Amino acid sequence: xxxxxxxxxxxxxxxxxxQSTNYEAQYRPLVDKFIEVYDNGNLNLVDEIYAANAVRHxxxxxxxxxxxxxxxxxxxEAFPNGNIKLEKAIYTADKVVFHWIASGTIKATGETIQVExxxxxxxxxxxxxDDWVISDFxxxxxxxxxxxxxx
Numbered sequence: 001x002x003x004x005x006x007x008x009x010x011x012x013x014x015x016x017x018x019q020s021t022n023y024e025a026q027y028r029p030l031v032d033k034f035i036e037v038y039d040n041g042n043l044n045l046v047d048e049i050y051a052a053n054a055v056r057h058x059x060x061x062x063x064x065x066x067x068x069x070x071x072x073x074x075x076x077e078a079f080p081n082g083n084i085k086l087e088k089a090i091y092t093a094d095k096v097v098f099h100w101i102a103s104g105t106i107k108a109t110g111e112t113i114q115v116e117x118x119x120x121x122x123x124x125x126x127x128x129x130d131d132w133v134i135s136d137f138x139x140x141x142x143x144x145x146x147x148x149x150x151x
Contacts, residue, residue, distance in 0.1 A: 023091035027123060031089060031098055034119075038102070039083045041076050043069045051127040058133040079104035079113070096121040102135075115140040 033045045046065045056062040062071045076082060082104030089098035096119075103114040117135030121128045138148065 021093070023093065023096075024089070027091050027096045027121075028089070030121065030123070030128060031086065031096060035084045035086060035100075037072055038076070041073075043072060046072065049128055050131070051124065051129045054127070054129050054131065056131040056133065058135075078107055080107055081105050094123050096123065111144050113140040113144060 030049055033049050036042055037045050037049070046069045050056070050065045050068055052064060054064060054068065056068050056071065058071065062068045079102075082102055085101045085103075087099040087101060089096060098121075099116070099118050101114060101116050103112065105112050115135055115137050116139070117133060119134075120130075120132040122130035
């Protein structure tokens, strides 16, 4: 009995950590809506994804759903047939990290580009409150023969 109590005393703190919570089932719809926005330009979904006080950190900080919609609309204008493929995702209690590959045609040149990136969502009350986007556009442009030059 003493051994059983010692074992329980050791493992009891981990019970809360090991609870069976399916964060993917909870947060995958946000990721799917995010992809839908980029793939089909359904900007109305932005209000379902992002909280009113959300900040999206990309080439600059976009604050709130309206600024985020404008940034996405500009991206879709430059790459009108763009789409995103989800590669991998990690879901936790308040975070989603996902690796994606975006591809599409550059409207100005007609060239097809592929860009890889990672997005980090922080979630509260079922909506994204913070979104960090890290993408490698330079590799995509280098593959097309573009070079970075110092002005």
